[in-house]
Amino acid sequence: MTEASAAHTAEHPPYLAHHFTDIEQQNESGTLGMWLFLLTEIMFFGGLFATYAVYRLKYFEGFHEGSHHLSVQFGALNTAVLIGSSLTMALAVRSAQLGRRKAIILFLILTMVLGVLFIGIKLNFEWSADYHEGLIPWMGFHVEGANAAAVRLFFCFYFFMTGLHALHMVIGLGIMCVLLRMAAKGRFDSGYFAPVEITGLYWHFVDIIWIFLFPLLYLMGGRY
């Protein structure tokens, strides 16, 4: 995903790109580059959150009623799964710092399993249930009642935000497959682990987005 995963052999230490003076500079640049990318992601999701906030204030009852159609149990379970995957990712980064190859592979696999579990729960327990309940705005949406239009708008936001989040998770899982292959070939050691750490930053960010999505979409102003 970023430059750091470009560790090719050069005359000096194998993983140092030609245009950097030392490994310290390369690692700092990689981390700073990822944080800047996460900044753009904050503003990208931020645009959606701002639009959501405006409409939530404008159509409070409709959004409130819309969020009642969502099941809090699966939302909470997904949050726990994603926080768990954040933990295993942090441990993977830690074992990369210490150069323990087997531990990296173990924790990476654990993180990917939890990630797939999250998407699995999302797909067939939440989205398909919403489909059968007729909650997808552009696929047979039939919700009657006073503020059906606002509920429809709520579900547009629900599917846009969770869809965009799921897309980012799929990208994260893809990167982790590449990491797994590199770890299996023993490319990481305590001197060179930047790719693992940068992917870790990305994964924790995706977790933070869900940490905000869950209360804003599911617990919308209380479930009483």
Place this chain on the structure above:
Amino acid sequence: MLMLGPHSELIAALQASPGIPIFPPRASTVAEGVDQLHYFLTVLTLFFTFVIFTVIFYYMVRYRRRSEDEQPPATRTLMSLEITWTVIPTLICVLVFGWSASLYFRNANPPNASMEIIVIGKQWMWHIQHPEGIREINELHVPVGVPVKITMTSQDVIHDFFIPAFRVKKDAMPGRYSSMWFQATKTGTFHFFCAQYCGQGHAAMIGWVHVMTPDDYAAWLAGTTRGETMTQAGERLFQQYGCVTCHVADGSGRGPSLVGQFGKPQKLRDGQTLIVDETFLRRAITQPNSMPVPNYAPVMPSFQGQLNEEQILQLIAYVKSLGGEERKAKGQ
């Protein structure tokens, strides 16, 4: 702020002269103030641009390079100079902001006895509706000296009702009412345009404002064949769509009585209190259930799509005429 007043004869003379048009006609009470601010800013712009150009030109000549290895002295940073040309522009900006904001807010609200006119923007024409029932397309007849309040909306995309001679403009936004006002000071015929891009016929949405003396206006008013007034049309629709069955005058029906409601605050079930005005009524007609009223069941059907913008405005005119915060003196 009136320092430019005495020059108005000069400006009037220039306006009359043929050749390159420079000054738009000035035909409304607002135009005077806006023009003075505009001239002040023009003078400010030309002055600073002139100063910068002359200083640069002088330096270019005075300090042109005489020989290739000429060594200019080192640059000294004069903090005093830096501060002056930071503070002075800030002061100018704050002053001009104060002047323009006060001018804008003083003219934001229409004066009390305004003549109400409804303007509906449609893709590529302006539909204008007088309260007396006269409907005009791309034409607007108004008496001189009378403040005219224009309430506007759009039936499709965003349009913008712009009368250059009066220096007023407002977007006609679909799904909402926005309003502006002007008071004509000169009789004559002036252009009005659509100033927000709205598709293929954007350039065709041009019309004429005819400002007439009061008696010409009265003659025009009497002369034109007049359909039913807005209120009469509203009453007819009130019967036709069965509103009367629920909104019984004495409040005994399933819906609340509408007599004397316009302009009064109305408490909703979720605790919000809104003032019963055009927007409230429009939302009540198109999305009734989104604003449930205490001790009445939200059973009213939505009329979204059945009534067009014009009919909604006629119903609102009828509800207004049922008493309540009625505007006291009518324009004429």
Place this chain on the structure above:
Amino acid sequence: MSAALAEAPPETRVHYLNADYGIKSWLLTTDHKRIALLYLASITLMFFVGGFMAVLMRIHLIEPAGALVHPDTFNKLFTMHGVSMIFFFLIPSIPAVLGNFLVPLMVGAKDLAFPRINLLSWYVFIVGAALTLTAIVSGGVDTGWTFYTPYSTTYANSQVMLTALGVFVSGFSSILTGLNFIVTIHKMRAPGLTWFRMPLFLWAIYATSIIQVLGTPVVAIAIFLVGLERLFHVGIFDPAVGGDPILFQHLFWFYSHPAVYIMILPGMGVISEIITCFSRKKVFGYHFVAFSSMAIAVISFLVWGHHMFVTGMSVYAALIFSVLSFLVAIPSAIKVFNWTATLYQGSISYQAPMLYALGFIGLFTMGGLTGLFLASLATDVHLNGTYFIVAHFHYIMVGGAVMAYLGGIHFWWPKITGRMYPDTWARLAAAIVFIGFNLTFFPQFMLGYLGMPRRYATYPAEFQVLNVMSSAGASILGLGYLIPLIYLVWSIRYGPIAPANPWRAKGLEWETSSPPPTQNFDVPPVVREGAYAYGPPGSELEGAHD
């Protein structure tokens, strides 16, 4: 240090142009200098696509009833002129061409922090440009470059989706360029190059990159929502279903106003370099000019409401936006005063870059001050949506950004190609551009005050005189832009060989040979003196204290 090497004629010496040959060496390069040339070629193409449409529009507007095209085609012309000029020329022009080429050289590094992401940003730009060009060829889009809803979502039936996708994709190219520059300036400065010894061009590029990184994603999400709205009719911006069209304008202008500073800030950086070099003096008030770039980057995000004063937005919010719009003019004023003061007691020479720079200062002052008309609530009500706005932003974009871009291209041409351009022709072209520009856009200020709305294919007869003058000016301006294209391309092959430092300028990029070797510096540079140390020797050794 590399004096002997630099004197050898470019043909025999290995540099980034003759180090490698063949299509693959260009299309798969990670050398920031080659990527800068790839960008130079692609944005020049998009500039002349947009320019061609401008010429068609000006010819069409000679007659009140429209002389050339059907109104529908006119709507497509001004939309595509806007989209191709803004997203595919002005935003990438100075950052992607001059920035890509010069940032590593000025910083004293071998390359940008992420060379491969730099190549990726060019490919993303090309994909965006290709999508937009296919949209233009296959029917065009007629929503205006602003894509205002509900017209763009429900009523327009032209190629809105394809253009929106093209603009969405090209936004990421801008993000990646900004990201690359920020990391490079932070992490890869040569030893001794502290922040206050950096050239002001780097300060301007740094401020621009902050805007690119923080602003572009919001317009990406806005255009993404317009695309979803057209696909699924979900009603986010459709008032019939309860959406709010003004909300789209908020999201759009949150980026698009800072975007105008993305277009002008790098231009200001180029002007600081040219003014100091050709008057042979250190810039007046270095710290003030540097911090004014950063101030512009911050305040530019707080002022977008002045685009929406007449949409019926809240009067209170309009008040806040109005006062902030006035304050954003202050940093630009500081810059103009400092540039003018730099000329004092200088030794000024008038090659083409200096003519462009002096033209920039005059026209940018005019453009900036006309912005005050639009920041003030009372006059904006009259002038919004008229030709006054068209004149204002063209004075900033064409009078400012394009003049600075041309000045920069001429100033660094010997460094980029190793060849000198013919200066007499260049001065003539600069004069023609200056005259043509003023004749084209000054009448439009008067048209705006008279009340002629913008984006009109046909107009009432009383505006014709000024429109004819504007069209006349446009033909001169068009000619003025063709001349540099010709003699610059000619100079690549036939221009005289340029020495390493033809203008005797200060700055790390002038200490390496022209054109520089692939690794930029034969010996990694160490900085010992401040920026623009043109003063008498010894007077500004430290350079960091003043």
Place this chain on the structure above:
Amino acid sequence: MSTHVVPVRVYVTVFVCLMVLTATTVSVAYVNLGAFNTLVALTIAVSKMLLVVTFFMHVRYSSALTKVMIAAGVIWLMLLMAFTLADTGTRNIPLQPEGWGEATVAPSTNR
């Protein structure tokens, strides 16, 4: 850049805190606090975010530049929301300039 290795104990405690916070935010949601529900949910979400950022993403051990950058991102998002809500929130408040001119009787909304 964190060559600083964080002990597993810290990671696990942070993980437990996150789980506890998730449980609290879900249980609090079932209690009717009126408007405060949203406030509580948001403060819990922000605190969880801070936990993840400082410990899992090593920001606690990294340079001030990274901290400034994160702050800038959050502030810019707040700017977007604050100014947009400043408009949508106050759009329908009628303008009643008491001293400045004759107030209209029927408040003209929707300026």
